[in-house]
Amino acid sequence: MPKYVYGFTEGNKDLKELLGGKGANLAEMTNLGLPVPPGFTITTEACRRFLAGGGVPDGLWDEVDKHLHAMEDGMGKRLGAPGDPLLVSVRSGAKFSMPGMMETVLNIGLNDESVRGLAAQAGDERFAWDSYRRLIQMFGRTVLGIEGDRFEDAIERAKRHGGVTSDLELTAEDLRRLVRTFKDIVKDETGREFPEGPRVQMRMAVEAVFDSWNAPRAIVYRRQERIPADLGTAVNIVAMVFGNLGMDSGTGVAFTRDPGTGNQGVYGDYLQNAQGEDVVAGIRNTIPLQELEKIDASSYRELLGIMRTLENHYRDLCDIEFTIERGKLWMLQTRVGKRTAEAAFRIATQLVDQGLIDMDEALERVSGDQLAQLMFPRFAGHARLIPIAKGMNASPGAAVGRAVFSSERAEELTARGEEVILVRRETTPDDLAGMIAARGVLTSRGGKTSHAAVVARGMGKTCVCGAEQIEVDPAGRRFTAPGGVVVEEGELISIDGSTGEVYRGEVPVMASPVVQYFEGAGDTSDDLIQAVHRVMVHADERRRLAVRANADTPEDAARARGFGAEGIGLCRTEHMFLGERRRLVEDLILAVSGEERQAALDALEPLQRSDFAGIFAAMDGLPVTVRLIDPPLHEFLPDLTALSVKVALAGEQATARDRRLLAAVKRLHEENPMLGLRGVRLGLVIPGLFAMQVRAIAEAVAERRAAGGDPRAEIMIPLVGAVQELEHVRDEARGILAENGVEAAIGTMIEVPRAALTAGQIAEAAHFFSFGTNDLTQMTWGFSRDDVEAAFFSRYLELGVFGVSPFESIDRGGVGRLMSIAVEEGRAARPDLKIGICGEHGGDPESVRFCHDIGLDYVSCSPFRVPVARLEAGRAALPREESDSR
């Protein structure tokens, strides 16, 4: 039989798996000699056995009783004894904290008898009855599952009856009556009396914690966060200390430094004469922690000392919960604290300067996601404005526009050149057009996996969702916010997708200072910039992956180079066929004879050549991977439905070109263009098309070399699924390069599952591979991003089919497996094969890490994500232990 119960002196912070985060840290503090009330932890193993069926495992209660006895002996009190009762709290504590689980029941051990003993011992009748009603209230809600409102309503009635406004003003007699009412509620709701037996209370609470592991919200959360479903939770049983024993008592939370900025100092809140849940519930206003110095200087000094101890010990920002009982300080919890992106960078470098950690560890303490947050534009002068509402920060950025309440209006106003924010209760696939038109999206319902959040993130559009304080009235074209604020359609609002704040009017947007720094224009005296700089320098030293950018113009190329890109991993050529050149592409498509076709190609060639020349100049000395044209040609023609309607309405008056175009559009129409005549297929079917592009590249290289430059072109063939396709194009391209006396690597995208599955063969004909993970994800899952993200991704996230969209982060089990096969078999066939990635995943932190792990040579991403990729590539290269990254 395993050991199911650990006293606080028996555990330590590294036993989170077994004791949960809370239990492990309580043990750690106990062993550090800090004032932690006596207690013990029931292991996650006991919970797992309980959940496997058959009730509480044999021997658990015996072990609990043994530890309880030891605790009773140490304190000279018995649990719930009438004269001088020991009371305990029962608190859940899993390895990862998650919503939906039962949190805490305080004051276990009180009943109609022991409440009197407690009153006598404390010399405070009111305190005892207040504690008792808290027990029944918490026990009723969390263990017995009674709606919390029933208890709250009773308190409200009691306050009205007593003619008071604060619960502090309720008298002992009021509270005694409230206890009776609460017990009636329990009887009424459950059909049974509130359990008076102290051990029964404790055991029921423990089992309720176990059961809460499978609360629906917890299940969904675990699916989404990919937390294994069978970890189980630990349970902590701790001797009660009381912050509600008068004004010399109280409870508080604190951070060892500012979690918002990272600045050193004292940060926290304190509430006199209160128990823990009062701070969270916000019933009364807390006071800043500094003021504790005036109330209880000795406890304050002791607390500051403990905070220093904890920071030195954990070598990181800690957050803590504490209680003062009649002048005696007790530590109830600590953990490494959450922080903003800004704080993360400052704290990491501060700790290096303090000698607590080295630069490797500093690099580990920040993330690419945090750096990305620092790179979004933000509202200037935040401080002077008060938000009218706050929701969830669903998709970052800062957006300003006129409020609109329907997709149609969003499109209308945008067509007129207005910028709009789409405001909806929640969005559905019908709102897609409006979301595309809007600068940002605001909803009053739904969480971070709601339709609005998922789709907005997919579009890179600012979004605040679930702002529950606002009331959206689509029919009346307005929304109301707390305090009687009414915002009518057309009024300007500003939403902050990084904080979830909503402002009335136009808040000025300012560029990110971190972006200015990357652009060489930042204020280097700013300590945040200094911190970012130091971390980036270290990341660049550490990383093995090269970082390139996806860029199609000389301007983008230059910007990417500034952001640290070491070449271009994807230069798309299809964008070079837009604008006034579209007419030439139409000519190409409408060409009837080989001569007409060649004439259209001949007209395009010099334009392409100058496109390439500009990009090679901007990336002189660095590799530029040019992808030959990929999309189906009908993308360059008008839309079938629109043109059909136009020609039908024009009747006899329709122009000859429109008729010819319509015929061509119909001929080229594809049911599934993503799976149609595109990529290498175009090159093999349309004579001269790829040849024209390769010739333009070759001539641009020759030209620039003649001018003393160092152009490094690489030619990339899209959508290859079989080595034979590549061989045909390669052979033709080689000939053209040779004619021009230049050399260039010729490689292929790996973006069709078959390419990965036959990578060994394809590598024989390719100098390099570049994973096109957008297409590869679409084909591996069999869904098209444009079609399905709006239609069912939010439902899929809700159901836990995936924890994050596979278009955001590489799906390791499916797409990632294909990538691993391709890397392994490609390199086996050609050991010097260069391998990169140029899908959007190249800028996603998790995906960069994966690319490092499977041995890619480089990642390529949008210029803006280059610093993020550099940082994550550095982090990925750090020596790693089997650690939990949460």
Added chain:
Amino acid sequence: MPKYVYGFTEGNKDLKELLGGKGANLAEMTNLGLPVPPGFTITTEACRRFLAGGGVPDGLWDEVDKHLHAMEDGMGKRLGAPGDPLLVSVRSGAKFSMPGMMETVLNIGLNDESVRGLAAQAGDERFAWDSYRRLIQMFGRTVLGIEGDRFEDAIERAKRHGGVTSDLELTAEDLRRLVRTFKDIVKDETGREFPEGPRVQMRMAVEAVFDSWNAPRAIVYRRQERIPADLGTAVNIVAMVFGNLGMDSGTGVAFTRDPGTGNQGVYGDYLQNAQGEDVVAGIRNTIPLQELEKIDASSYRELLGIMRTLENHYRDLCDIEFTIERGKLWMLQTRVGKRTAEAAFRIATQLVDQGLIDMDEALERVSGDQLAQLMFPRFAGHARLIPIAKGMNASPGAAVGRAVFSSERAEELTARGEEVILVRRETTPDDLAGMIAARGVLTSRGGKTSHAAVVARGMGKTCVCGAEQIEVDPAGRRFTAPGGVVVEEGELISIDGSTGEVYRGEVPVMASPVVQYFEGAGDTSDDLIQAVHRVMVHADERRRLAVRANADTPEDAARARGFGAEGIGLCRTEHMFLGERRRLVEDLILAVSGEERQAALDALEPLQRSDFAGIFAAMDGLPVTVRLIDPPLHEFLPDLTALSVKVALAGEQATARDRRLLAAVKRLHEENPMLGLRGVRLGLVIPGLFAMQVRAIAEAVAERRAAGGDPRAEIMIPLVGAVQELEHVRDEARGILAENGVEAAIGTMIEVPRAALTAGQIAEAAHFFSFGTNDLTQMTWGFSRDDVEAAFFSRYLELGVFGVSPFESIDRGGVGRLMSIAVEEGRAARPDLKIGICGEHGGDPESVRFCHDIGLDYVSCSPFRVPVARLEAGRAALPREESDSR
């Protein structure tokens, strides 16, 4: 140094890899004591070394000379010696015969001197000069690459000059002049004299054979047939014997039994006073082999004896080439002969009856493709009709219809209820609509991989292509055939896709007797039916794979059962939503409230229930796999473009329902519906849809069981890519089954690459897998069949990207690899996992074999293909050696 040359006494028929087919069989015949002229074979290894560069391998000519000397010694003649020259032929002979390679040069060793020796020895001046001009002509064309027409034209001029019509009438003097003319042509074309040295002639011919391995047509053929590019060819050098030494000489070809019907007897053609190429060239008319008995009874009897010997030795139909030189019979070649499908079945069972082979071998000697050919309808009374033209048998079947010459006319006439045959020079993607409308397609250009052939086969439509004798005049809407036949638009024609024949008028079509047999109505006294029956019985005994059918109606189910199906592997439910039920689906889609949606589902449920009840009854006692609805719902709505035009033209008069429908169509419109909201995604997004279907199945099962039946329903979820999707649907379905007190296996399609890649996880939640290889092929290659088959498959076949469309036969390297992964990892997770295939590949012979090899439990295919799958499943289960199947 390897041995590069084998004398005929050193080889045998199993050395095809090294000696090529021709060389191996010549050696075999030599060892059997048959009269083969002396000779030897240069190995494929020598060719491989030559092709690897650096010319003829060291020592090859020494070895050749040694063998040549031995031959000279044996025959008492020297190669090309002036007085009594030995002459030889040089013939290519690879493991597989392929087009485009150099075939044969006869009479090597002749020159201006030895021609006189030959004349003296033969006592026939004319023969000697005829042999010499043949040498220069063949050598010039094949070794020196001179256009053959130049020589033919010279012969024509000589005949005109001599006032004769047949080459037999040319005199010795005519031929001597012709030799001079031919030599001038050689000088003129190559700038050099015709080589007089006998050894030079021989060596140049050998090198030309080596080089011809890389002739363009041979390269393309090898790609298409998946013949390795580096096998190389062998070269045979054989002492000449002469069929052109007078009327007591001649040359012929023969089969050991009728390759058309399989009947025993003497089948062959003979040509007096001729060399081999004359028979093939068709310059003079051959006589039936039987007539040889009257000309040369002794040789005839010897030949019949040799044919019996060969058949007993090879235990199969053989075809042979022979020459008679002044009454002496010589065997020049033999091989196992090609035969029709009908002959294959008859011969296989005849050989069993003769005790030459057992039933296993008989089963190996026939193929599913041959059985399929016997199952197509055919023209009745063939014999009495003379075709007006003949093309390639590109896609089998028999089609009758009015000739039309454009896609537009094909659509017009079809819309009027006419049946048409589309006649084009060649088809392009623009002809697609016409091909869909037509009953069959006839083209005058292009081979079996032309656009017309590929697309027609894909559609299962009869096609004759490359009928070069007809002249298509699309502008004049007519075609002309030899003999001044003119067929105008609208005239009835009949085309036979199994033979390539084209008839004027309507040829009556009759059902296949083999199909009638499978339907229980065949003439069992017919020996073909008896042969098929015996082979099928043996195949059923042998096979391990079960064979099911894809069927959606009770009628199809009953027919499939008749054809031997052991259950339904795919019962699609979407077809049950068409016709008058479409309105209910529209209601479902237009539903605004949950109640409206449920009402639509409630109306559909009893209809579904009765659908299922009928199918369960037809397949009583056998498994029926019902697939829940798969296609996107917009497939049940009108077309976007058509409806947009309709509403636009109607203007204010558009109906409310049309407007609502248009809005719904727009909302549900998808850019890539194949990658959209379909399959399991529909089930997870539309509440109640899958539940309705599962309930209908459960109730139909319960109903039928109550009535004493034995329904065996299996529920199949389409398009699953992640186990979580399947779990959600399975959990709901289980509940519904339990409510109805019935059980059913619940499984999933494997049709998305990710499903195969995560099969280990998915198997945990699935009772069975069924490969949907249509979708799996589309997603693995990244192309949609509907969009691309017409657009570029013919080009891809031409380029050798694939040898056969991956929609016809499973692409082993890509799709097949995913299947293997899924089988292996699925079974590892759940050893009793049942695995089948229900894509169209389930009826393709090559694919059935693959399914057997990777260990599937069953294949499922259209009812008509069930016998083919049974046969191939039996063949696949036979013990196999590493053998070449060609």
